Amino acid sequence: MPRVTELHVNGSPVKLDADGERTLLSVLRDDLDLTGTKYGCGEAQCGACTVLLDGIATRSCIVNLGSVGKRKITTIEGLGKKGALHPLQAAFLKCDALQCGYCTSGMIMSAFALLQRKPDPSDAEIVRAMNGNICRCAVYRRILCAIREGAQAMKEAK
Amino acid sequence: MHKGTTSRVGFKGQAVHVDIEPERYELAAAPVYRFDVDRRQFFKVLGAGVVVLLFVEAAIAQESGGGSARSGRGGSRPTELGAWLHIGEDETISVFTGKTEVGQNIRTSLAQAVAEELSAALDRIELVMADTDRTPYDLGTFGSRTTPDMALHLRRTAAAAREALLDLAAERFHVDRAQLTAIDGKVISRDRKQEMTFGQLTRGQQLVRTVTDDVPLKPAADWKVAGTSAPKVRGADFVTGRHRYTSDMKREGMLHGRVLRPSAWEATLGALDVTAAEAMTGVTVVRDGNFIGVAAADPLLAARALDAIHVEWIPNPQISNDDLFEHLRKHARGAPDANEGERQTRDILLKQSYTIAYIAHAPLEPRAAVAEWQEKKLTVWTGTQRPFGVRSELAQAFGISEADVRVIVPDTGSGYGGKHTGEAAIEAARLARAAKKPVKLVWTREEEFAWAYFRPAGIVDIESAVRRDGTITRWHLHNYNSGTAGIRCPYEVSDVRTEFHRSASPLRQGSYRALASVANFFAREVHIDELAAKLKMDPLAFRLRNLEEPRLRAVLEAAANAFGWKREKLGPNRGFGIACGMEKGGFLATCAEVLADRDSGSVQVTRIVAAFECGAVVNPEHLKNQIAGCVAQGLGGALFEAIEFQNGKVMNGRFSDYRVPRFSDVPKMDVVLVDRKDLPSAGAGETPIAGIAPAISNAIFAASGIRLRSLPLVPDGLKVQEA
Numbered sequence: 001m002p003r004v005t006e007l008h009v010n011g012s013p014v015k016l017d018a019d020g021e022r023t024l025l026s027v028l029r030d031d032l033d034l035t036g037t038k039y040g041c042g043e044a045q046c047g048a049c050t051v052l053l054d055g056i057a058t059r060s061c062i063v064n065l066g067s068v069g070k071r072k073i074t075t076i077e078g079l080g081k082k083g084a085l086h087p088l089q090a091a092f093l094k095c096d097a098l099q100c101g102y103c104t105s106g107m108i109m110s111a112f113a114l115l116q117r118k119p120d121p122s123d124a125e126i127v128r129a130m131n132g133n134i135c136r137c138a139v140y141r142r143i144l145c146a147i148r149e150g151a152q153a154m155k156e157a158k
Numbered sequence: 159m160h161k162g163t164t165s166r167v168g169f170k171g172q173a174v175h176v177d178i179e180p181e182r183y184e185l186a187a188a189p190v191y192r193f194d195v196d197r198r199q200f201f202k203v204l205g206a207g208v209v210v211l212l213f214v215e216a217a218i219a220q221e222s223g224g225g226s227a228r229s230g231r232g233g234s235r236p237t238e239l240g241a242w243l244h245i246g247e248d249e250t251i252s253v254f255t256g257k258t259e260v261g262q263n264i265r266t267s268l269a270q271a272v273a274e275e276l277s278a279a280l281d282r283i284e285l286v287m288a289d290t291d292r293t294p295y296d297l298g299t300f301g302s303r304t305t306p307d308m309a310l311h312l313r314r315t316a317a318a319a320r321e322a323l324l325d326l327a328a329e330r331f332h333v334d335r336a337q338l339t340a341i342d343g344k345v346i347s348r349d350r351k352q353e354m355t356f357g358q359l360t361r362g363q364q365l366v367r368t369v370t371d372d373v374p375l376k377p378a379a380d381w382k383v384a385g386t387s388a389p390k391v392r393g394a395d396f397v398t399g400r401h402r403y404t405s406d407m408k409r410e411g412m413l414h415g416r417v418l419r420p421s422a423w424e425a426t427l428g429a430l431d432v433t434a435a436e437a438m439t440g441v442t443v444v445r446d447g448n449f450i451g452v453a454a455a456d457p458l459l460a461a462r463a464l465d466a467i468h469v470e471w472i473p474n475p476q477i478s479n480d481d482l483f484e485h486l487r488k489h490a491r492g493a494p495d496a497n498e499g500e501r502q503t504r505d506i507l508l509k510q511s512y513t514i515a516y517i518a519h520a521p522l523e524p525r526a527a528v529a530e531w532q533e534k535k536l537t538v539w540t541g542t543q544r545p546f547g548v549r550s551e552l553a554q555a556f557g558i559s560e561a562d563v564r565v566i567v568p569d570t571g572s573g574y575g576g577k578h579t580g581e582a583a584i585e586a587a588r589l590a591r592a593a594k595k596p597v598k599l600v601w602t603r604e605e606e607f608a609w610a611y612f613r614p615a616g617i618v619d620i621e622s623a624v625r626r627d628g629t630i631t632r633w634h635l636h637n638y639n640s641g642t643a644g645i646r647c648p649y650e651v652s653d654v655r656t657e658f659h660r661s662a663s664p665l666r667q668g669s670y671r672a673l674a675s676v677a678n679f680f681a682r683e684v685h686i687d688e689l690a691a692k693l694k695m696d697p698l699a700f701r702l703r704n705l706e707e708p709r710l711r712a713v714l715e716a717a718a719n720a721f722g723w724k725r726e727k728l729g730p731n732r733g734f735g736i737a738c739g740m741e742k743g744g745f746l747a748t749c750a751e752v753l754a755d756r757d758s759g760s761v762q763v764t765r766i767v768a769a770f771e772c773g774a775v776v777n778p779e780h781l782k783n784q785i786a787g788c789v790a791q792g793l794g795g796a797l798f799e800a801i802e803f804q805n806g807k808v809m810n811g812r813f814s815d816y817r818v819p820r821f822s823d824v825p826k827m828d829v830v831l832v833d834r835k836d837l838p839s840a841g842a843g844e845t846p847i848a849g850i851a852p853a854i855s856n857a858i859f860a861a862s863g864i865r866l867r868s869l870p871l872v873p874d875g876l877k878v879q880e881a
Binding site: 001002018019022029031033035036037039041045046051075080085093096100104108118129130133136137138139142143144158 | 387389390393394398401402403405408416430456458520522571572574603720779783786789791811812822824827
């Protein structure tokens with residue numbers, strides 16, 4: 001597959017030089033040093049690798065670099081303005097919605113994508129949307145609380 | 159201290175025994191160290207200030223089952239440094255501990271303990287953790303021991319530091335010491351005319367203090383910082399993706415490593431041809447004994463290099479999980495004679511068997527290591543719960559001195575007992591040595607499922623007798639392979655016999671959260687329920703009738719009250735179940751409500767209440783988190799998790815085949831904390847997981863009349879509905 005020399009990441013074009021067959025996950029982490037996005041399973045089952053492609057939650061572990069094209073990539077590092085946490089990130093802290101923290105980036109990105117589509121989701125809708133994200137420390141109820149809090153904060157910010 | 163505590167790490171003058179449970183198969187006994195402290199070193203590294211050293215009796219580890227104790231030299235009791243603390247001129251308070259942070263939030267609770275005793279602000283406390291060059295020796299972060307041991311060590315160390323600061327201030331202020339108080343990082347005189355910050359007091363000092371046994375500690379009832387739900391230290395680093403786990407680390411010139419795995423367990427090497435891989439540009443291939451690996455500039459190249467290796471494996475036929483329990487029985491050591499005559503009794507007898515499957519830890523961060531050689535010195539970053547144990551493993555693997563090995567554990571993406579050993583560290587270091595560059599090695603999820611160790615499978619046989627009036631008169635329990643944790647019977651029974659029998663495990667096995675408590679609580683609490691059913695007695699009343707331990711009675715009652723325990727038959731297909739137990743200083747009672755339909759076969763867990771007491775609570779919200787996490791994680795092992803294996807291979811070794819609890823699996827849950835400020839704090843990271851399986855099994859029986867005696871209970875699936 002041809003090499004890829006440019007991507008659009010977190011609002012800016014970025015130069016690189018990588019084999020198009022590499023996974024997007026690996027390139028983000030290993031070439032661009034954006035290590036906030038994590039590897040958990042490599043088969044899109046756990047959600048730790050979730051990024052946004054043109055605003056759509058995507059499992060970067062099964063995306064070939066070569067297929068990304070000009071789509072805008074948003075990673076956890078791109079959430080929130082410089083120095084300030086995004087309301088969703090602040091909500092995760094407030095609700096203590098993490099223990100080991102490894103699933104947290106993926107949880108926040110998936111939740112962010114949900115709240116873009118549905119700013120006021122019911123609990124059932126949150127569960128359905130988030131069910132593809134695994135937390136092995138099983139902090140699930142706290143994460144639900146954080147997403148509800150974050151949704152509220154995001155609405156108020158508008 | 160409740161009966162059943164088997165380990166204490168004490169201070170000078172106190173006896174110390176650390177029993178390693180037999181089911182910690184992956185551990186080797188730890189050597190005893192004598193730590194010679196060069197006090198000048200502290201100030202060289204840390205800068206001027208005050209250093210407080212805590213010496214503890216060295217942990218003398220004994221292998222259970224008759225292994226010989228490894229003792230220190232000569233007649234004197236060996237001591238080692240347990241912790242140290244440094245107060246610097248810049249007001250930072252650095253605390254050094256060999257414990258690891260793997261998501262149990264001890265980075266926060268230990269900081270709270272220090273802030274409390276020292277009377278300093280929480281955000282001034284910096285914990286340096288799990289670095290074998292900088293922190294004191296530690297046996298490992300497991301066994302729920304951090305709170306009862308390390309928190310206590312750090313409290314004493316911090317209290318001694320506080321006393322040292324008061325002494326310094328008394329000199330400076332020319333005031334009687336009794337006139338001074340330490341508060342909010344300052345020492346203030348009673349008349350408020352004089353005050354100095356801790357940093358100011360330490361300026362120009364190089365003062366070393368050793369903690370004495372009699373340093374006064376603040377009683378838990380007076381806690382202002384400990385005992386509160388302080389937010390997770392460094393939490394912002396995790397929600398922003400800034401925190402670097404081992405697998406996120408980068409070193410100059412670093413390569414990515416992969417290991418060639420055998421086709422199955424116990425397969426041996428037939429033919430091997432690495433020439434194609436070696437010919438690839440930028441690839442290093444290593445073949446060393448039974449280790450075959452590659453390192454390359456990016457993970458894709460490394461994967462391609464691995465694929466380019468031509469290899470033939472000779473399989474070694476093995477059993478499948480269909481034959482597992484028969485196999486465990488057949489190879490059991492010391493099993494009771496089947497024809498042993500039992501004493502005659504007019505009591506009601508019950509004899510049942512319970513089985514427990516192998517399950518995987520499946521930590522979301524797979525094991526990983528970054529290894530770097532600098533001349534003779536090896537540094538490895540790795541997510542392990544035993545940095546010092548891994549240091550030994552590395553020294554042994556490479557035939558070098560431990561002094562030339564440094565292991566650093568970044569805050570890690572969980573372990574649950576699965577990250578005690580140093581495979582990834584050794585693999586990365588071997589590749590790094592050959593490539594002469596740092597190597598990062600991250601196990602794939604498939605490797606995690608196939609090549610890590612599992613929670614032991616097991617069989618528990620129970621034979622009991624009970625009088626018509628509800629008194630249990632006999633309790634004979636035999637556990638095969640899963641272990642001894644939680645095996646003790648908490649009920650008052652005169653004829654008690656509990657025995658553990660080793661067997662031959664076809665799968666690699668080792669520590670898992672709560673160890674054999676899950677198996678032993680499950681078998682016991684289901685069996686207790688079966689006895690109650692035989693007598694047509696309420697399961698709660700039956701337990702209370704046979705229980706004297708007040709702390710266990712207290713959580714049983716707390717759980718039952720919070721849950722709304724009822725004896726009467728509920729609606730169709732609806733049932734309540736209860737279970738209780740005590741282990742490692744924690745007292746647990748769990749109630750479950752299920753909807754179980756005999757006809758459709760569907761089971762829904764609608765509600766859980768867990769009551770827990772572990773002495774004085776250091777951080778209530780984090781404790782609730784741990785308990786809720788235990789329950790939700792435990793749902794997996796209770797309901798649907800099981801390793802399927804055949805002829806040396808895991809058949810369901812990925813998340814698409816091995817079901818783990820997800821958002822939709824978590825029922826409505828309430829956690830009731832019983833806070834005993836008058837009792838020493840015990841650990842809580844494990845025991846709460848052990849009540850969920852029996853509570854659910856008992857609830858399923860109440861709802862449907864079906865008695866389930868095997869874990870997992872309903873592997874075909876679970877549906878959850880909010881009550």
